[in-house]
Amino acid sequence: MFAVHILTTDGPVAIQRISEEDPVVSSVICLDGRAQALPISPAYDAFVRNPVGVIEKMTGHAAYRMDVSSRIDEGRSWQLAAYIAHVAARQPDAGPMQIYASGEIDSDLRVRSVEYVDLKLAALAQALPKSQANQQPAIILVPAQDAPLPEHINGIPVYAVSTVEQALALVGLNTPEQIDATEKLSPGARFMQMKSRATVVLILLSVLIFWVGGDLARWSALMEQGRILDLEEALIAADQSAFKRFHTGLYRQWLAFNKPGIDSFHVDGDLIVARDEAACSDPAKRQTSVLGTEYNGPNVICAVEMRAVTEDSKMSIVGRMGYWPTGLGQGPRADRVMRGSKEASGRTWSLTFRNRPQKGAALRLVVIAGGGEIHGAQPWYQALLSSPLGSLSFNTAARRLDALGFVVKAYDWHRE
């Protein structure tokens, strides 16, 4: 078995498991498989995630969970062992080896010295059996330092290393390629080069320059993470440069090419009414009808359900519904603004009421469809939920999203 241990002054700590996590969460170090993140987790997240971290550069993935057998409370000396464990996790054919390591890693993958190496080795000597005879191969790795090191601890050889490459060679692992966003895209660039024709050579060269510049990678990463507002700001900032304006033009063409059609998803809804308030809580006494755009009957309105559906499984639909008791855009803000629940084919928004819609009450559903989810601040919702359809502020907000590859649909309902 290939096992990696972190040297600490309290004895070796085994790295039990490394698992990929959803990139929207921060990387964590957990104790023994439990739901208990150790306080050094933020440091591990920084060690993993671009642009500071070194693990995402190696694996292309931004969030991991590392389970360890005992607490590690401070310092960065766990980094060398953690890096080796990440490499080993990607090389399942590695032979059996017990590795005990301590060292800090910088962004150039040099191993930097750490404190208390002598105490850590002493703690390891106490924790290990006195002889390693008949045990599987083992090795101890510590940073190169001025102080003399023992040749072995209980029969296990001690090596001083100054780079990650040296450490990996000693434990029999291949040194992984460091990838970055630019390199991730290069196969595509090569593919396009192969298909190039004389008439498009100029365009391909421009695309190649664009890709080498890394702008597409950064913008694509923002889009993938749903950071649409950040993407918009990045494109606007790039527009300030004459050279980069060409890049943003190409990227916007790409976004427009991938934008879903306005008819690729559909919005409808149900109106649920009853004779009186009490009947609203009895499903047998409620009546459901197609929502329409207005209601002028005498019944009490119990609930409204709206849906946005698509048959395109790649399309992502998000949106919000706002309730305006005294009319669209009236009052300080929509009474209840809600996101919809996600389903395989789209989203559903259900709204029940504490203050039943009376004459003049309005609902506005805003649906945004595109190639990915949207996370973080979304300032356009204020105008989209409160401004009349076709108004300057509504159209401006919709155009912002259109320029980012999203289509906006709005559905209005009111009580006469």
Add this chain to the structure above:
Amino acid sequence: MPTDDPIRNLALAAIDADRQIKTFLQPGVKRENIAISTLFRFANDPGYELPADLAQHLENDPIAQANLMRIISNAALEHIPMLAAAASDTVTRRETDKTVLILTPSRADPAQIYLTIEMKDPEAARPSQIFVSAAEGQWHKLQLAPFVGVRTQTILESEHEVIVALSHPEAVVYFR
């Protein structure tokens, strides 16, 4: 006001005494069994949890619930109101103009959930705990991990009472 302030403690004791007298003097009125000072301690002392009997009583006592909500909401940095009833699915995201609260299942262990809170305003005060008022009248609180930038993340078992409560649209969340 610090939680060990003697004047505050005296004021709370006076409020407790006043309520007890009023309760005893009103025949037929249901007696309130949770003292204001206990609710205040629950709201302000991160290490204090309501004993099981009081927690159960709180579930069935709308007066005590209202008192606790008043104490918590008065000093809350922010709150996320209940969502409208969703047609399907559990709630995984709550958002206001100031904050986003997200529940993300762990890929490594789907029985564990990441609770992430992000402040939209980098200058906003960072909460140290959240209170969740569940639909059934229960109150739960959770000490948050220190913020890193605008974000804090805690990992919890999916059956943790806070995760269960946050999964329902009726829950109300207070940041303190």
